[in-house]
Amino acid sequence: MLTQEENDLLTRVGPGKPAGELLRRYWHPVAVAKDLTDENPTQFVRILGEDLVLFRDKKGRVGLMGDRCPHRGASLLYGRAEERGIACAYHGWLFDTEGDCLETPAEPQESKFCLTVKHKAYPLQKFLGLYWAYMGPKPLPVTPKYDLWVRKDGRRRIVVQPQLDCNWFQAMENSVDPSHLQILHQTLIARGRTIANTTRGLTDDVGKFEFYEFHSGIMKKRTYKSGAVDEHPLIFPNILRQANATQIRVPMDNTHTRIFFIRFDPAEDGKPVEQKDDLPVEYTRSYKTPSDGLYPFARFRMDEVQAQDHMAWETQGPISDRTCERLATADRGIVMLREMMKREIEKVQKGLDPLGVVRNPDHPMIDTKLSESLNGPEYRRDLRAMTAA
Ligand code: FES
Ligand SMILES: [Fe+2]
Structure with a gap:
């Protein structure tokens, strides 16, 4: 029998929770790689209590970032895959696989505002036909050779x-x-x-x-x-x-x-x-x-x-x-x-x-x-x- 605190310790996976922080030290598979195609370039991923979007831009680069656009929160699942990244469907803010904002179309031409926007993005790798994410602190570990x-x-x-x-x-x-x-x-x-x-x-x-x-x-x-x-x-x-x-x-x-x-x-x-x-x-x-x-x-x-x-x-x-x-x-x-x-x-x-x-x-x-x-x-x-x- 455990106390409620002990039960919480073992089971809660969100950021900042003890088990959540432990689990963030490992690579985890998040999706089948071949499910991400030119026709279906985005996929919703919930992992360790975080809502993310997996996407593939038109150059074939694959990224994993927060699903809610940092502008006003629309889901990037509906974003457009473009040459340089994914553009939010709502107002077009464009992000690359690192989470860098490359464009904010409605801002004045000379605006450098996009340079101030950084979206949450996680390292990703393809291994054994799956995309694996790492959500913990750097440096990155490697996938174990079981x-x-x-x-x-x-x-x-x-x-x-x-x-x-x-x-x-x-x-x-x-x-x-x-x-x-x-x-x-x-x-x-x-x-x-x-x-x-x-x-x-x-x-x-x-x-x-x-x-x-x-x-x-x-x-x-x-x-x-x-x-x-x-x-x-x-x-x-x-x-x-x-x-x-x-x-x-x-x-x-x-x-x-x-x-x-x-x-x-x-x-x-x-x-x-x-x-x-x-x-x-x-x-x-x-x-x-x-x-x-x-x-x-x-x-x-x-x-x-x-x-x-x-x-x-x-x-x-x-x-x-x-x-x-x-x-x-x-x-x-x-x-x-x-x-x-x-x-x-x-x-x-x-x-x-x-x-x-x-x-x-x-x-x-x-x-x-x-x-x-x-x-x-x-x-x-x-x-x-x-x-x-
Ligand atoms: S909510 Fe994404 S660009 Fe506005
Ligand atoms: Fe069993």
């Missing part, structure tokens, strides 16, 4: 999940909550086995749950009575690696989260594969009806692992009220994550880099134990569960 993101012996694809209408930390706590697999997902992982006791689900398959801190976050481990072992890392602060996918949970604001999967399909022969940066993209259909409904006025389908998880996360509430929860021993991974968050928030407050911030562009590939799981029975079983219809 094995699944950089290995050459396979192909990657992006899966965009339906918007999650709750706080990001509910999805992260789930990533260190191994006991729910055998209960919530029991019918999908049973694979034809008869479940003798649906209350216990497949819990009795598991000998023990363990958690340990590793170089990139928290590893959760299930040791089965059969001797098989499962390990899935939570890559701090907002990524789960599950079998061959990383699931990146990007907080839009305190009560909405955007989730991108980057999946890695290893080559059968283990040889390097040429793949362009524009990865194939799939958009998963909504897990609920109506698709923009909120608990209790939406009904989730329960026919996929991910749909079941979204049900659990959203019905915990827009921001789970942890002041009245009842944690038990199987929840110790959750306690570990909360302690890690507090520790890393304190580092940021002292001016230090939190866990997972990488600054050396030539750092070696970061091993998230992908190789073991891709080659073992865990990968094949997880893959079947993950792709269950």
Whole structure:
């Protein structure tokens, strides 16, 4: 159980909030790169409680800046993409990708007023077919070379999940909550086995749950009575690696989260594969009806692992009220994550880099134990569960 202050500390993502400042130390994916075209050169982006516009000018330069025009607040989503940047639809103030104002058409010809206007703009980069934003203090870190993101012996694809209408930390706590697999997902992982006791689900398959801190976050481990072992890392602060996918949970604001999967399909022969940066993209259909409904006025389908998880996360509430929860021993991974968050928030407050911030562009590939799981029975079983219809 947490106090309200502790709950706020872990969950609030806006500027100036402790978790918001921590999250601003990392690059975050904000959009699928190929969704931004000459025909659709602007896209609205809400991230970490800020409303932004992603745009592409006619020269192909891409920028991310505050959605509200600094003149009188009209949305730049409706701006015109031009040669030198984006022009606000209302009075034509023109901005480049750095947020510099280049023109204010209605001012006198000789006016230099535009030079006094600077709009909020964030650094952006294209990586793995996505645009990634960095919203923290300079100098910029680099994107970490997680094995699944950089290995050459396979192909990657992006899966965009339906918007999650709750706080990001509910999805992260789930990533260190191994006991729910055998209960919530029991019918999908049973694979034809008869479940003798649906209350216990497949819990009795598991000998023990363990958690340990590793170089990139928290590893959760299930040791089965059969001797098989499962390990899935939570890559701090907002990524789960599950079998061959990383699931990146990007907080839009305190009560909405955007989730991108980057999946890695290893080559059968283990040889390097040429793949362009524009990865194939799939958009998963909504897990609920109506698709923009909120608990209790939406009904989730329960026919996929991910749909079941979204049900659990959203019905915990827009921001789970942890002041009245009842944690038990199987929840110790959750306690570990909360302690890690507090520790890393304190580092940021002292001016230090939190866990997972990488600054050396030539750092070696970061091993998230992908190789073991891709080659073992865990990968094949997880893959079947993950792709269950
Ligand atoms: S509100 Fe954008 S130019 Fe006036
Ligand atoms: Fe789950």
